[in-house]
Amino acid sequence: MSHFYFGTDLFNELNRLHQQMPSLFPGTPSSLRSAHLGAFPPVNIGTTDDSIEIVAFAPGIKPDEFDISIDKGLLTISGERKPILSESDTETRPYAQERFVGTFRRAIELPENADPDKVQARYANGCLSISIGKRESSKPRAITVQ
Amino acid sequence: MSDTTQVVERQGNAVAQSEEDRTPTVVPAIDIVENKNGIILWADLPGVTTDKLEVKVHDGTLTIEAEAVVPTPAGLHLQHAEIRGSRFARSFSLSPDFDTSKIEASLRDGVLKLTIPRREESHPRRIEVRID
Known part of the structure; x- marks a missing residue:
């Protein structure tokens, strides 16, 4: 069983919230290197x-x-x-590009x-x-x- | 062939399941293209091996379910997590134009590729008009 997914505590939850703040409220200052979501x-x-x-x-x-x-x-x-796919491919039609x-x-x-x-x-x-x-x-x- | 999407995402099933077993379920990112033979779908499933991957078709619903396993050393303490679930799930409803018995699946470097061919009779055809 991999432990790379769970086992985070309350601090990590707060940390995650902090990281999401910039995307929720643009303009809020955050760490220079904090990753955007x-x-x-x-x-x-x-x-x-x-x-x-x-x-x-x-x-x-x-x-x-x-x-x-x-x-x-x-x-x-x-x-x-x-x-x-190359863009020049006219045979195909894209439906989703996520x-x-x-x-x-x-x-x-x-x-x-x-x-x-x-x-x-x-x-x-x-x-x-x-x-x-x-x-x-x-x-x-x-x-x-x- | 109309321009309406023939592979429609089916919401609900995957979400209901994730609530049951408490483990957060990740919705994998996908690409879908259509060509004259059918549809090709790619899904990002990092950490998934073929034995932990299940692709099912039932009653016109295509379901992709997978579990990621990332080997980690003992005594690991997680400090930062951007991916918070090891289960992937996503389902789509397929139009009857597609031949579900001929779906091909391959998994390489954590990317699943599904080739879903159109039925023979559903291929676009040009109908000759005769002049009597």
Whole structure:
């Protein structure tokens, strides 16, 4: 069972509300890097004791078409999703076009303890999973009482 | 062939179901095009594998149901979620012009492609006018 979907607490609910505010009330100030709703690809972010786990839901893209970089604690995922049909195709008539088409770019601020040398990225079934290790010194330690 | 859409989204079923099992259901984004052979539908289903995907046709209703599984390490604590459900569901009503026995489905990189052919007798035909 995947835990990338549930288990968010009240704080996350408030956070989500905060993120939706700009689209509900345009003109309200918000964080510079806060994502507008409906940005492509949607991302889920979680942490474990050893790593920061990021999943970008970006189906229909070749693994080598992603451009992933980390610079000054900012993870950037960019690329392009090409249209399925060429526009010159007169034989077909479109009825619905909801799927994202075009270039995309998403930036994620990483916490201080993220180690840019320990990054793994994997693309499977349309999900880009990025795992970033934490620095040794920041890992939780149990302290034994003498 | 009229210009009215022949694949009409069917509301209700999917929503009612999501309330039952508490898990939020995601409505997948779709593209639909029509050509002379029939209709092609693409649906974004990230994280879905063929064994977790069900495409059904019943009484003229086409239903797509799927469950996404994203492998995650143990002890994960979710901090930010833009996709909040792992179940996808969407249904459409199909006009009887389509041959539901010949629907082809393929899934690649989280994108489902459905090819729904028109029945032979429904293909647009030109009728020759004879002069007696």
